Amino acid sequence: MIKIFLPYKIRENLDVPTEIEAYGSNLRNLIDHIEDMYPGVKEYLVDEGKLRPGMSAVIDGKTTRLGLIHKLDNVAEIHFLPSIAGGSK
Amino acid sequence: MAENKVKKVAVNTTINGEEMDILVDPYVSLLETLREVVGITGTKEGCNDGNCGACTVNLDGRIVDSCLVLGVEVEGKNIETVEGMANPDGLHPLQQAFLEEAALQCGICTPGFLVSAKALLDNEPDPSEERIRHWLAGNLCRCTGYDKIVKAVTKASKESK
Amino acid sequence: MVSTPENKNYKVIGTRPIRHDGYDKVTGRAQYGADIKLPGMLTGAVARSPYAHAKIKSIDTSEAEKMDGVFAVMTAKDLPRLGDVVRGNSEESGSEKHLSENVMAFDKVLYKGHVVAAVAAKDQNTAFEAVKKIKVDYEVLKPVIDVDQAMAKDASILHEDYSGDHLGKKVKNTNIAAHVRHENGDIDNGFEKSDLVVEKEVDMQTVHQGYLEPHSGTAVWDEEDRVKVWTSTQGSFAVRDSVSKVLDLDVSRVKVTPMEIGGGFGGKIPIYLEPISAVLSKKTRRPVKTLMSRTDVFDATGPGPGGKVKVKIGIDSEGKILAAYADIRLEAGAYPEAFIEAAAKCVFSCYDVPSMKIDAYDVVVNKPSSAPYRAPASPQVAFATETVVDEICNIKGYDPIDFRLKNVAEKGTRTALGPKYRTIGLKECLEAAKDSDHWKSNLDSNPKPGKKRGRGIASGYWFNIGFKSSVNLSLNPDGKVALIEGSTDIGGSRASIAMQAAEVLGIPAEDVRPSVVDTDSIGITDVTGGSRTTYATGYAAYNAAHKLIEQIIEKSALKWDINKDQIEYSDGVVKSKADSELKMTLKEIADDPPGGPIVSSASVDLEEAGGGFAVHIADLEIDEETGKTDIVNYTAIQDVGKAIHPSYVEGQMQGGAAQGIGWALNEEYFMSDDGIMLNSSYLDYRMPTSLDLPMINTIMVEVPSEEHPYGVRGVGEPPIVPPVPAIGNAINNALGLRLLSTPMKPSRITEALKRKK
Numbered sequence A: 001m002i003k004i005f006l007p008y009k010i011r012e013n014l015d016v017p018t019e020i021e022a023y024g025s026n027l028r029n030l031i032d033h034i035e036d037m038y039p040g041v042k043e044y045l046v047d048e049g050k051l052r053p054g055m056s057a058v059i060d061g062k063t064t065r066l067g068l069i070h071k072l073d074n075v076a077e078i079h080f081l082p083s084i085a086g087g088s089k
Numbered sequence B: 001m002a003e004n005k006v007k008k009v010a011v012n013t014t015i016n017g018e019e020m021d022i023l024v025d026p027y028v029s030l031l032e033t034l035r036e037v038v039g040i041t042g043t044k045e046g047c048n049d050g051n052c053g054a055c056t057v058n059l060d061g062r063i064v065d066s067c068l069v070l071g072v073e074v075e076g077k078n079i080e081t082v083e084g085m086a087n088p089d090g091l092h093p094l095q096q097a098f099l100e101e102a103a104l105q106c107g108i109c110t111p112g113f114l115v116s117a118k119a120l121l122d123n124e125p126d127p128s129e130e131r132i133r134h135w136l137a138g139n140l141c142r143c144t145g146y147d148k149i150v151k152a153v154t155k156a157s158k159e160s161k
Numbered sequence C: 001m002v003s004t005p006e007n008k009n010y011k012v013i014g015t016r017p018i019r020h021d022g023y024d025k026v027t028g029r030a031q032y033g034a035d036i037k038l039p040g041m042l043t044g045a046v047a048r049s050p051y052a053h054a055k056i057k058s059i060d061t062s063e064a065e066k067m068d069g070v071f072a073v074m075t076a077k078d079l080p081r082l083g084d085v086v087r088g089n090s091e092e093s094g095s096e097k098h099l100s101e102n103v104m105a106f107d108k109v110l111y112k113g114h115v116v117a118a119v120a121a122k123d124q125n126t127a128f129e130a131v132k133k134i135k136v137d138y139e140v141l142k143p144v145i146d147v148d149q150a151m152a153k154d155a156s157i158l159h160e161d162y163s164g165d166h167l168g169k170k171v172k173n174t175n176i177a178a179h180v181r182h183e184n185g186d187i188d189n190g191f192e193k194s195d196l197v198v199e200k201e202v203d204m205q206t207v208h209q210g211y212l213e214p215h216s217g218t219a220v221w222d223e224e225d226r227v228k229v230w231t232s233t234q235g236s237f238a239v240r241d242s243v244s245k246v247l248d249l250d251v252s253r254v255k256v257t258p259m260e261i262g263g264g265f266g267g268k269i270p271i272y273l274e275p276i277s278a279v280l281s282k283k284t285r286r287p288v289k290t291l292m293s294r295t296d297v298f299d300a301t302g303p304g305p306g307g308k309v310k311v312k313i314g315i316d317s318e319g320k321i322l323a324a325y326a327d328i329r330l331e332a333g334a335y336p337e338a339f340i341e342a343a344a345k346c347v348f349s350c351y352d353v354p355s356m357k358i359d360a361y362d363v364v365v366n367k368p369s370s371a372p373y374r375a376p377a378s379p380q381v382a383f384a385t386e387t388v389v390d391e392i393c394n395i396k397g398y399d400p401i402d403f404r405l406k407n408v409a410e411k412g413t414r415t416a417l418g419p420k421y422r423t424i425g426l427k428e429c430l431e432a433a434k435d436s437d438h439w440k441s442n443l444d445s446n447p448k449p450g451k452k453r454g455r456g457i458a459s460g461y462w463f464n465i466g467f468k469s470s471v472n473l474s475l476n477p478d479g480k481v482a483l484i485e486g487s488t489d490i491g492g493s494r495a496s497i498a499m500q501a502a503e504v505l506g507i508p509a510e511d512v513r514p515s516v517v518d519t520d521s522i523g524i525t526d527v528t529g530g531s532r533t534t535y536a537t538g539y540a541a542y543n544a545a546h547k548l549i550e551q552i553i554e555k556s557a558l559k560w561d562i563n564k565d566q567i568e569y570s571d572g573v574v575k576s577k578a579d580s581e582l583k584m585t586l587k588e589i590a591d592d593p594p595g596g597p598i599v600s601s602a603s604v605d606l607e608e609a610g611g612g613f614a615v616h617i618a619d620l621e622i623d624e625e626t627g628k629t630d631i632v633n634y635t636a637i638q639d640v641g642k643a644i645h646p647s648y649v650e651g652q653m654q655g656g657a658a659q660g661i662g663w664a665l666n667e668e669y670f671m672s673d674d675g676i677m678l679n680s681s682y683l684d685y686r687m688p689t690s691l692d693l694p695m696i697n698t699i700m701v702e703v704p705s706e707e708h709p710y711g712v713r714g715v716g717e718p719p720i721v722p723p724v725p726a727i728g729n730a731i732n733n734a735l736g737l738r739l740l741s742t743p744m745k746p747s748r749i750t751e752a753l754k755r756k757k
Helices: A008-014 A027-037 A041-045 B030-038 B093-100 B110-123 B129-138 B147-159 C022-027 C062-066 C096-103 C124-132 C147-151 C187-193 C236-247 C274-284 C294-300 C340-346 C378-396 C400-406 C426-434 C493-505 C533-560 C586-590 C646-665 C723-735 C746-756
Strands: A002-005 A019-022 A055-059 A077-082 B009-015 B018-024 B056-059 B062-065 B078-080 C042-048 C054-060 C070-075 C115-121 C135-140 C164-166 C169-171 C176-184 C196-204 C216-221 C227-231 C254-258 C288-291 C307-315 C321-333 C355-364 C451-464 C467-475 C481-485 C512-516 C567-570 C573-576 C583-585 C599-606 C609-623 C629-639 C696-701
Touching: A002 A027, A008 A041, A008 C176, A019 A027, A027 A041, B018 B030, B030 B056, B056 B110, B062 B110, B093 B110, B093 B147, B093 C022, B110 B129, B110 B147, B110 C022, B129 B147, B147 C646, C042 C124, C042 C274, C042 C294, C054 C115, C062 C070, C070 C124, C070 C274, C096 C236, C096 C274, C115 C124, C115 C274, C147 C307, C147 C321, C147 C355, C176 C340, C187 C307, C187 C321, C187 C355, C196 C378, C216 C274, C227 C236, C227 C274, C236 C254, C236 C274, C274 C288, C307 C378, C321 C340, C321 C378, C340 C355, C340 C378, C340 C451, C378 C400, C378 C451, C378 C723, C400 C426, C400 C451, C426 C451, C426 C609, C426 C629, C426 C696, C451 C723, C467 C493, C467 C533, C467 C586, C481 C493, C481 C533, C493 C512, C493 C533, C533 C567, C533 C573, C533 C586, C533 C599, C573 C586, C583 C586, C609 C646, C609 C723, C629 C646, C629 C723, C646 C696, C646 C723, C723 C746
Parallel strands: A002 A077, B009 B078, C042 C288, C164 C176, C227 C254, C321 C355, C481 C512, C629 C696
Antiparallel strands: A002 A019, A055 A077, B009 B018, B056 B062, B056 B078, C042 C115, C054 C135, C070 C115, C164 C169, C176 C355, C196 C307, C216 C227, C216 C288, C307 C321, C451 C609, C467 C481, C467 C599, C567 C573, C573 C583, C609 C629
16 A cells, blocks of 8 residues: 555545555556545546646655556655646746 | 938948948947947847946957947947957967856856956956956856856966966 | 666766857857847837736727838737646646737736737837837726735736636635645644744845846748747747747747857746747748847846745754744736745755645736746745744754754655655755855954954755756767757756766767757757756766667677677777677777667656755855945855766856845845836846855765766756845844845845844
């Protein structure tokens, strides 16, 4: 099981604990598992089959560039966070 | 329309050792004249109001902001720009020093600094750090913090001996 | 991806070769944005709003159109109307409609200088005269010019049709484009248990990146609806993307050729003039070049956000931080996005904070739409946090370095946003600071009468993004390598990228010749910004060089008719493992290689690199009568991962420090109540000159990042973060008073001294 941390606004609006546990062979399956436990979360995270623009997934401290196809091997923590445009508007 | 049209003025001037005759609108700056009429773009526009030194050229031995000089004012005068600093034998010691000391990052202020610094070293071959900083205070650089520029000028002054 | 950096005996990395583009730049040959000349080129000029907030009732361009020498006139009606589609999950996020409207206003102007129309004419003077003839009928509205005004109950609203996102709820009729919150642990409990709680609020005025080269945009729109653009930019592909969106063209119809760029610091990531020149070119069937004046740059290009930041920190009796709270309100300017997520990420980044809460507000105001400025939002939040930390140390008598070490963020520490840090070097920077000559030196306790001296220290952080880069290599018949890349070079990056390829190939840096090319000539490469270039494009060069070696080995195998497992390559020589006489230099294998020329290409899309930490020490001397502050000693310490070209890494540290010093002491947008910037020139927007600064000492600490084969970390942005608080802390040390507003200019110091009496 992987420790999952969802952003404040999802936790507030859907009453999800700060830290939850879920599993999946890739990010897509993992989000489906989270959706099973907390319906409504997927809507915030996924749009048209991809990670929603403006949302990023940080896997063991590294922000994935692969999105939902990112394979989850030996992962301890995933943080879903608003993506940070360090560069531009 | 035609009677209100301002006529261009014929100007004879020497730029980087080359004498030339050019036609200049009387309201146009020397900066614009160099870049648009003569066609040499090494001298840059940073502010067009005499506050940054990016357009520095040497006019009859004196450094000026070319945005504050009119093109028609240089009749019979000698202008040196950055394009005149190197010669077929190689770079001017200042240019070489700027490269070795990494005294440029984006490079847009570099022509202005080189012309300014050359005027200093032509008259004062061994300036102190304070003197260099004072002399160059009319040239703005946003990238380097000036450290390496000052070091490059000091290095070039030693090399010129 | 490698998890540990390679061996430490580098041949090229860490040396200081002359940069490949250096000769062109010192001779004036290098071509920047305004230098381009195309046959038949016309000059564009724009009409700008004199009001900070107004509805456009009508625009009459008829007089301008009739003028002799005017070839075309345009308004926003000549641009396609775009929707509110949010663009992408990478460097380009924001609304397409806002992108277009910032280029040219459609029905409302939101800042003084907002473009409303443009002309193309035979020369600049005619263009300027034509612009004067454009008549715009405005209905002037009340502007809001700071976060307090914008957030007030009856504030004038900038975007009537826009809904702000307040903690996930859509809210209409607001200037708060977003309110986000991050929370870990229970801060109420933490503060309750604290032995000491200190809270400070800082207030910072808008500042500008100040690059010496004003913006430009040159374009040709041809008969096939293909658009060529020449511009100085930090991102040719970002320009291509934005221009194609604004003009509603397929991305492949736009080709962007980057000119050399005269400074950016983030401000040359957005587009301004390019689509305007393109449309004028479409109307005239001629190339059009449009430039900005310095006043235009100040009035109408994206500054770094001003705003207010409140930070509250609680510590236990041992000096350990228990809880921290931040309230961050930043000005987005006319359109949303004030980098508040970056602010949240950075505010407590130097500390191990067991419980914290951050509220961050993205507030639109009637100022130009803010653009990234070197570590966007990090200097603002660092000012608040480092001031509070300094105050804690003063109250308790803690050594400022020891306190920071006691609470230091290191590998495994949870960041403010939640993820744990990977390998970072803050601790090493603090230790280097403690050990530095500067810190060990005595502050002159007997300055001249009327002068006071003080010392301040502060730390700061910036993360490094990764994203996409592409590099192509080809081996020339003389054994030298051509390197093609798309990262526009604002500080010597093409050299550091070439050096990484040279290191892999084992050849001198001079033998790898880099070119920065247009968007048709190389694969997608994200912006030169976010401290990503040496890291990501360097990594692509590293990969491409390894692939080139594979090619060399394969073709040698063919040439010698042996198995490629029998062949090895190092330092420019390919040889048989079995027979030491059987070898070729790069020149020899490049001479008619079997099966075709030796080329390779690589592309990357990297996760973020290990971030960079900086610690700065400032000694000041303040004249008590005039308030003038001189910097008498300054040291910038930074974890640079691995300095590929140390001279240019030092350059980043010194340049960032200089900008931070200007920000601390003099720079500000001096605004009238009507929202007009009154000091829109280099005379009155006072950036440091060579006379204002001492030599800036640099100490490079190298804690290699885990994310790059040479341990590269981005170095460009961290150095602008500590100066403002370091200087604020030094002023407090000298005078016993805390200035909580920037700039800490002479008049503020003398007023504060008067109040103290």
